[in-house]
Amino acid sequence: MKILHKIALAVLLSTALASVFARYIAPAGYEQQFRDEAQAGPSLHHPLGTDELGRDRFARLVYGMRVSLFLAPLAALLSTILAAAVGGVAGFCGGWVERIVMGATDLFLALPWLFLLITVRAVLPLNLSPMTSVIITFALLGILGWAPAARVICAGAKQVLQSDFVWGARARGCGGLRLIRVHLLPSLRPALAAQFFLSIPVFIIAEANLGALGLGVSEPLPSLGGLVCELQDFVMLRPEPWRLAPLVVLIVVIGAFQVLLSKQEVHA
Amino acid sequence: MRAKGLLVSLVLLCSSAVFAQHGGELRFCLRSDPKTFNPLLVNDDASETVRYLTAGFLLRVNRLTQLPEPELASSWKVLDGGKSIRFKLRSDVRYSDGTPFSAADVAYTMQQLLDPAIHSATSDAFRSGEGKLVTRVLSPTSIELTFPAPVANLISLFDGVPIISSASPQKEMAALGPFFVAEHKAGAFVLLKRNPNYWKKDVQGRQLPYLDSIRLDVEQNPDIEAMRYQRGEVDLINTVSPAIYEKLSSVNASFVRDAGPSTDAEEMWFNQVPSAPIPGYKKQWFTSTAFRRAVSDAINREDVARLVFRGHAVPAIGNVPPSNKFWFNSSLRRDAYDAAGALRRLQSDGFRLENQQLRDKSGNPVEFSIVTNAGNRSREQMATMIQQDLKKIGIKVNVVTLDFNSLLERMTQTFNYEACLLGTVNGDLDPSSQMTMWLSSGEDHIWNPKEKAPATPWEAEIDKQMRIQASTLDLHRRKAAWDQVQKIALEQAPVIYLVNKDSLVAISPQVKNAQPSPFRPQAYWNIETLMLARR
Numbered sequence: 001m002k003i004l005h006k007i008a009l010a011v012l013l014s015t016a017l018a019s020v021f022a023r024y025i026a027p028a029g030y031e032q033q034f035r036d037e038a039q040a041g042p043s044l045h046h047p048l049g050t051d052e053l054g055r056d057r058f059a060r061l062v063y064g065m066r067v068s069l070f071l072a073p074l075a076a077l078l079s080t081i082l083a084a085a086v087g088g089v090a091g092f093c094g095g096w097v098e099r100i101v102m103g104a105t106d107l108f109l110a111l112p113w114l115f116l117l118i119t120v121r122a123v124l125p126l127n128l129s130p131m132t133s134v135i136i137t138f139a140l141l142g143i144l145g146w147a148p149a150a151r152v153i154c155a156g157a158k159q160v161l162q163s164d165f166v167w168g169a170r171a172r173g174c175g176g177l178r179l180i181r182v183h184l185l186p187s188l189r190p191a192l193a194a195q196f197f198l199s200i201p202v203f204i205i206a207e208a209n210l211g212a213l214g215l216g217v218s219e220p221l222p223s224l225g226g227l228v229c230e231l232q233d234f235v236m237l238r239p240e241p242w243r244l245a246p247l248v249v250l251i252v253v254i255g256a257f258q259v260l261l262s263k264q265e266v267h268a
Numbered sequence: 269m270r271a272k273g274l275l276v277s278l279v280l281l282c283s284s285a286v287f288a289q290h291g292g293e294l295r296f297c298l299r300s301d302p303k304t305f306n307p308l309l310v311n312d313d314a315s316e317t318v319r320y321l322t323a324g325f326l327l328r329v330n331r332l333t334q335l336p337e338p339e340l341a342s343s344w345k346v347l348d349g350g351k352s353i354r355f356k357l358r359s360d361v362r363y364s365d366g367t368p369f370s371a372a373d374v375a376y377t378m379q380q381l382l383d384p385a386i387h388s389a390t391s392d393a394f395r396s397g398e399g400k401l402v403t404r405v406l407s408p409t410s411i412e413l414t415f416p417a418p419v420a421n422l423i424s425l426f427d428g429v430p431i432i433s434s435a436s437p438q439k440e441m442a443a444l445g446p447f448f449v450a451e452h453k454a455g456a457f458v459l460l461k462r463n464p465n466y467w468k469k470d471v472q473g474r475q476l477p478y479l480d481s482i483r484l485d486v487e488q489n490p491d492i493e494a495m496r497y498q499r500g501e502v503d504l505i506n507t508v509s510p511a512i513y514e515k516l517s518s519v520n521a522s523f524v525r526d527a528g529p530s531t532d533a534e535e536m537w538f539n540q541v542p543s544a545p546i547p548g549y550k551k552q553w554f555t556s557t558a559f560r561r562a563v564s565d566a567i568n569r570e571d572v573a574r575l576v577f578r579g580h581a582v583p584a585i586g587n588v589p590p591s592n593k594f595w596f597n598s599s600l601r602r603d604a605y606d607a608a609g610a611l612r613r614l615q616s617d618g619f620r621l622e623n624q625q626l627r628d629k630s631g632n633p634v635e636f637s638i639v640t641n642a643g644n645r646s647r648e649q650m651a652t653m654i655q656q657d658l659k660k661i662g663i664k665v666n667v668v669t670l671d672f673n674s675l676l677e678r679m680t681q682t683f684n685y686e687a688c689l690l691g692t693v694n695g696d697l698d699p700s701s702q703m704t705m706w707l708s709s710g711e712d713h714i715w716n717p718k719e720k721a722p723a724t725p726w727e728a729e730i731d732k733q734m735r736i737q738a739s740t741l742d743l744h745r746r747k748a749a750w751d752q753v754q755k756i757a758l759e760q761a762p763v764i765y766l767v768n769k770d771s772l773v774a775i776s777p778q779v780k781n782a783q784p785s786p787f788r789p790q791a792y793w794n795i796e797t798l799m800l801a802r803r
Binding site: 033 | 571670685
């Protein structure tokens with residue numbers, strides 16, 4: 001288990017490093033079109049060949065990992081913070097506050113988030129740069145993704161508030177913000193960490209889903225979701241297995257997050 | 269030796285006939301379930317396929333020669349300068365259920381077609397003016413139709429009028445075409461069987477169609493359809509994407525055929541609506557002919573055709589493709605890709621290039637967005653190539669993909685977009701079918717719809733020429749007017765035509781007599797003469 005954990009960590013670190021140093025690793029810019037070398041097979045010049053427009057597939061993969069691997073954790077952080085705030089307040093206050101907040105959470109859970117995302121994207125200004133639009137997309141994912149975690153946090157908060165050490169602290173006059181800061185938040189930290197790690201692959205896949213609908217990251221910026229979306233014409237795959245690289249990376253990265261998540265869950 | 273050669277040639281010539289099978293079941297796929305079997309209400313591709321295979325028509329435009337040919341009408345005569353048409357009908361023709369066909373059916377069909385309550389898409393072209401259609405049944409085999417005003421292109425319009433029975437107990441399900449609907453399982457398949465009463469025979473006097481039945485399976489996914497075709501489960505695919513074409517071609521070159529450039533075009537245009545919620549300085553760019561022409565010149569159409577469509581497209585010259593043999597203005601030539609020339613044209617219009625960024629007279633950086641429909645990979649790729657091409661002349665382009673409804677809303681209601689990339693499907697070769705696109709008051713005048721008065725002198729000239737071609741039956745006058753429209757459209761570039769896609773079809777080598785056409789329905793337009801080789 002320990003070895004698996006280390007491997008997962010190594011995988012995530014190496015993919016993170018590769019995407020950070022994409023500029024030095026990639027043989028060309030992700031948007032550069034080598035139109036005379038379109039659909040080329042793997043070569044020294046283009047390790048994973050080129051796509052239909054002659055863009056280097058390896059360059060697009062490492063830059064795409066940068067988008068997915070950095071923005072998905074940020075979106076996960078945003079949704080975890082929102083979940084902690086909403087779930088924590090509901091659990092801490094209890095009574096009618098909890099009923100109202102959890103009712104609102106249930107309502108949020110019932111929303112068809114995919115259609116909501118499509119609608120929000122449709123009303124965004126058209127002249128946003130691809131990077132701005134992808135940041136907005138992930139921010140939306142983060143803003144919309146807090147509800148399931150909020151229910152878990154609310155339940156956790158209520159459980160912590162019933163524990164002996166909290167009763168003891170209250171008996172000694174500890175209350176309000178101090179109780180939250182000193183006792184509640186540290187006790188909820190493993191649950192929050194688990195929610196954070198759980199959300200990352202969910203958001204990577206959500207972006208891939210949007211990509212499959214053609215509503216993911218704008219061209220020419222690549223993302224793992226967008227690159228996986230290119231595999232839709234699967235009848236073409238058999239003679240070009242190197243085109244599966246983005247899918248393999250996506251599976252490996254999500255697998256690594258799952259391994260780390262198991263550890264977090266054990267701790268939680 | 270010569271005799272031996274002759275014998276071998278004879279054997280080869282006869283082999284297709286010898287091994288071809290009279291009968292059998294042809295199988296292919298529909299992308300969706302047909303929405304209707306009433307031929308007058310057809311408004312979707314699947315229903316259109318069923319209609320093409322089952323309905324009888326007075327005449328048909330030959331998909332290869334592009335000329336009208338007699339079908340249920342053995343001859344016709346246009347009268348009163350295009351206001352009336354007299355048809356002589358074939359005698360002894362019966363529907364699939366045995367009901368006799370007569371001139372009363374044509375009168376009934378036309379009355380039904382022009383009934384406003386039916387909302388038939390085909391009927392709009394016949395509405396030439398205020399007033400009603402007058403039908404005069406002269407005899408069981410002769411009818412005269414009189415329209416309120418002359419109808420340009422009157423003959424070809426009947427290529428889209430399916431005749432329905434006024435007397436059959438089966439109503440519109442009684443077929444005059446080569447097949448009739450025998451079975452339909454919603455969402456799964458439609459089974460068509462040979463019409464035993466079909467009137468047509470081949471040159472040897474054999475009853476047509478040769479096939480016994482056609483099974484149309486509903487299959488939404490084109491990749492799965494291609495796999496089924498490869499496995500021999502279906503016999504043809506009416507249109508395949510360039511990617512699937514290449515894949516099937518690599519398996520077996522005889523699996524696919526390129527029928528040549530179609531009339532379908534991919535194009536982009538700038539929003540020129542005065543009330544559009546975009547900055548004024550951008551409206552100035554978009555209404556500048558020099559700007560539009562420069563953008564057009566800076567797009568490498570050859571690369572688009574070669575990379576996006578894998579060579580199965582040709583750079584577009586204008587709004588009418590050369591494949592439209594009669595109506596294309598053959599004197600037009602597209603300026604070759606010329607980024608340097610485009611930049612010079614922009615500089616002569618007051619634009620300047622500073623640090624790889626193009627700026628207008630007021631110093632605004634030239635940047636705009638191109639919207640296209642999400643999920644259409646070839647359009648997304650075209651937009652990305654345009655983005656790269658225009659970057660070379662300092663123009664920054666943002667590519668935005670939107671779901672189709674949002675895109676339509678922006679194009680037709682809010683006008684909140686800057687440039688749009690879409691495609692057009694031109695089913696009708698005649699310019700009268702494009703009135704709403706080219707008349708400045710037209711709803712489909714995409715760059716500035718429903719103008720109260722022509723916004724520019726060249727739009728006024730297009731209006732004039734379009735009205736001339738619509739108001740006369742003199743083909744030469746019509747052609748001259750339409751040629752002039754094409755010339756103005758190329759010079760002013762309100763729409764930047766990018767490529768004309770080839771018609772790519774997959775027809776199994778088992779299917780004999782196939783002659784794919786660039787026009788719909790590409791693979792099975794001559795369905796009655798298609799034959800299957802022995803499986």
